[in-house]
Amino acid sequence: xxxxxxxxxxxxxxxxxxxxxxxxxVVTDNVKMSTNPPDDNAVEEAVKIKEAGKxxxxxxITVGEEKxxxxxxxxxxxxxxxxxxxxxxxxxxxxAVSKILQKVVEKEKPDLVFMGKQAxxxxxxxxxxxxxxxxxxxxxxxxxxxxxKEKSLEVTREVDEGLExxxxxxxxxxxxxxRLNEPRYASLPNIMKAKKKPIEQxxxxxxxxxxxxxIEQIKVEEPPKRKAGIKVANVEELVQKLxxxxxxx
Amino acid sequence: xxxxxxxxxxxKEVKPFTYNAISAxxxxxxxxxxxxxxxxxDEVAQSISQVxxxxxxxxxxxxxxxxxxxxxxxxxxxxxxxxYSHIVCSANTFGKNLMPRVAALLDxxxxxxxxxxxxxxxxxxxxxxxxxxxxxxxxxxxxxVTIRPTSxxxxxxxxxxxxxxxxxxxxxxxxxxxxKREEIKSDRPELGTARVVVSGGRGMQSGExxxxxxxxxxxxxxxxxASRAAVDAGYITNDHQVGQTGKVVVPDLYIAVGISGAIQxxxxxxxxxxxxxxxxDGEAPIFSVADYGLEADLFEALPQFxxxxxxxxxxxx
Numbered sequence: 001x002x003x004x005x006x007x008x009x010x011x012x013x014x015x016x017x018x019x020x021x022x023x024x025x026v027v028t029d030n031v032k033m034s035t036n037p038p039d040d041n042a043v044e045e046a047v048k049i050k051e052a053g054k055x056x057x058x059x060x061i062t063v064g065e066e067k068x069x070x071x072x073x074x075x076x077x078x079x080x081x082x083x084x085x086x087x088x089x090x091x092x093x094x095x096a097v098s099k100i101l102q103k104v105v106e107k108e109k110p111d112l113v114f115m116g117k118q119a120x121x122x123x124x125x126x127x128x129x130x131x132x133x134x135x136x137x138x139x140x141x142x143x144x145x146x147x148x149k150e151k152s153l154e155v156t157r158e159v160d161e162g163l164e165x166x167x168x169x170x171x172x173x174x175x176x177x178x179r180l181n182e183p184r185y186a187s188l189p190n191i192m193k194a195k196k197k198p199i200e201q202x203x204x205x206x207x208x209x210x211x212x213x214x215i216e217q218i219k220v221e222e223p224p225k226r227k228a229g230i231k232v233a234n235v236e237e238l239v240q241k242l243x244x245x246x247x248x249x
Numbered sequence: 250x251x252x253x254x255x256x257x258x259x260x261k262e263v264k265p266f267t268y269n270a271i272s273a274x275x276x277x278x279x280x281x282x283x284x285x286x287x288x289x290x291d292e293v294a295q296s297i298s299q300v301x302x303x304x305x306x307x308x309x310x311x312x313x314x315x316x317x318x319x320x321x322x323x324x325x326x327x328x329x330x331x332x333y334s335h336i337v338c339s340a341n342t343f344g345k346n347l348m349p350r351v352a353a354l355l356d357x358x359x360x361x362x363x364x365x366x367x368x369x370x371x372x373x374x375x376x377x378x379x380x381x382x383x384x385x386x387x388x389x390x391x392x393x394v395t396i397r398p399t400s401x402x403x404x405x406x407x408x409x410x411x412x413x414x415x416x417x418x419x420x421x422x423x424x425x426x427x428x429k430r431e432e433i434k435s436d437r438p439e440l441g442t443a444r445v446v447v448s449g450g451r452g453m454q455s456g457e458x459x460x461x462x463x464x465x466x467x468x469x470x471x472x473x474x475a476s477r478a479a480v481d482a483g484y485i486t487n488d489h490q491v492g493q494t495g496k497v498v499v500p501d502l503y504i505a506v507g508i509s510g511a512i513q514x515x516x517x518x519x520x521x522x523x524x525x526x527x528x529x530d531g532e533a534p535i536f537s538v539a540d541y542g543l544e545a546d547l548f549e550a551l552p553q554f555x556x557x558x559x560x561x562x563x564x565x566x
Contacts (some may be wrong), residue, residue: 011377013512013513014512016380016512017377017380017381019381026376026377026381038494093358094349094358094359095352095353095356095357095358095359096358098353117494118494120377120378120493120513121376121377122376123361123362123375123376123377123378123493124359124361125345125349125361125362126349126352126359126361127349128349129319129346129347129348129349129350129353130349130350130352130353131353132350133323133349133350133351133353133354134353134354137424138320138422138424138425139319139320139346139350139425140425141319141345141346142342142345142346144487154428157342158342158487159342159343159346159430159488160341160342160343160441160488160496161430161432161433161488162430162431162432162433162486162487162488163430163431163487164427164429164430164431165428165429165430165431166318166425166426166427166428167425167426167428168424168425168426169423169424169425172424177494178477178481178494179480179481179487213358214357214358214387214388214389215358215360215385215386215387215388215389216385216386216388217383217384217385218371218383218384218385218386219383219384220376220381220382220383220384221381221382221384222381222382223375223379223380223381223382226519226524226538226540229524229536229538229539229540229541229542230540230541230542231531231536231541231542231543231544232541232542232543234543234545234553235543235545235550235553235554235557236557238525238541238543238554238557239554239557239558239561241541242502242523242525242541243561246502246523246540246541248445248501248502248522248523248565249445249469249502249558249561249564249565
């Protein structure tokens with residue numbers, strides 16, 4: 001089986017983001033960037049499947065500006081075999097990303113496409129499901145366990161009520177939850193080796209995909225601040241405050 | 250212009266967040282129709298027809314819809330989509346799984362997880378785990394929108410009498426099979442709609458210690474939440490997770506115990522009306538959003554808290 005894994009470069013999850021004063025977005029200059037966390041789980045799962053002898057090749061792909069390549073390089077360092085970088089500048093919506101991925105899937109013909117369930121920047125949670133729709137492939141979203149069978153996957157999904165298990169025929173799209181696995185760190189020798197692995201660059205204009213935004217971002221603002229609270233001295237005071245001041249118990 | 254809302258249900262009962270989604274959808278447009286896709290789900294269609302803001306219920310009933318497989322649901326929705334300017338559902342795992350599949354087939358750029366309807370094409374939505382709010386305008390002729398249920402009050406559930414129209418099923422997918430569902434049954438209020446939530450984090454140190462949380466939750470008739478760290482550590486199951494990638498809750502009272510307050514956790518609870526934090530680390534970020542912070546060892550504080558609650562004559566339910 002061949003696995004295509006999509007990774008996205010986002011502001012690091014530990015960074016407290018700042019909204020630009022002109023309301024045009026959030027500050028990204030001189031801010032630490034990294035791979036979207038559940039995309040790391042997607043890469044890890046692909047590598048584990050290959051290590052188990054059930055996959056033959058892993059191709060990591062990203063869609064974004066020049067520096068987005070870093071995320072592909074990281075995937076190569078933990079075990080992906082080669083990379084693809086579709087170069088595009090500016091805001092690109094999940095619908096456009098899924099159309100780009102569709103073109104690449106038609107060329108690369110993977111059996112599986114893995115990616116994180118949600119990007120932690122725009123919090124859209126759309127791309128995997130959209131790609132599945134465009135390809136008319138089955139989708140297994142929010143995966144916390146994947147069992148590879150001969151021509152199908154049995155996937156356990158995290159849903160609001162608990163867990164759901166479905167079986168999807170290959171080819172299929174899987175979007176990965178953070179609990180799917182524990183992403184490994186790349187070793188220094190593997191980071192060095194990854195520098196020699198090929199990354200194919202594709203200009204988005206060569207794919208013939210309409211990437212114009214359909215959604216206008218009118219403004220971005222800070223959410224309303226909570227008023228500062230107090231520290232209570234002990235449990236008795238806490239209960240009194242909750243009873244008599246906040247009146248919630 | 251008409252809005253089509255996709256109902257979430259279990260073939261017997263309407264899931265509560267469907268009523269919140271109905272509220273949001275009727276703010277987009279008054280001509281609100283609800284699509285009930287299910288199997289033997291007549292009671293669901295009946296219940297929804299009694300919601301006063303609903304103008305029409307479309308029921309698609311077939312065994313292929315018994316387990317809410319997204320591929321089957323999507324085909325059924327696409328069959329109805331021509332007549333509507335907006336397709337709407339809740340931004341919980343049901344809607345998150347389903348709506349993008351619909352949107353892509355309609356060539357629409359979906360607006361996810363809105364918290365406010367500004368006009369029929371303009372919405373407010375949180376980004377970056379709620380650390381910024383974006384006002385966005387959709388320019389697609391047909392709009393697909395998911396709504397954050399806790400940001401809208403539930404619609405009144407009785408007094409209406411919308412007509413129920415039956416519609417044909419669509420094609421069945423051959424490539425996805427339902428295997429099983431493991432629902433965690435509980436007598437407690439649902440996490441998403443509970444008035445009080447008591448949550449534990451990594452500071453709880455073990456699953457066994459969550460008993461302390463349970464005792465307080467029992468006393469307050471509260472739901473039990475958890476941070477991702479506590480779920481990852483195996484202290485408690487995933488359906489309890491509150492945060493950016495878990496559930497978003499807005500109870501009247503949220504009690505965070507042994508939770509440091511990572512950005513991702515705050516995203517799921519910081520809109521709560523009153524927040525209490527109990528943590529032995531006085532510098533923990535959770536205190537920055539807490540109305541009442543108690544810097545204490547939770548293993549001493551929780552039993553004391555329970556005994557103080559026991560002294561109260563009455564506790565609001």
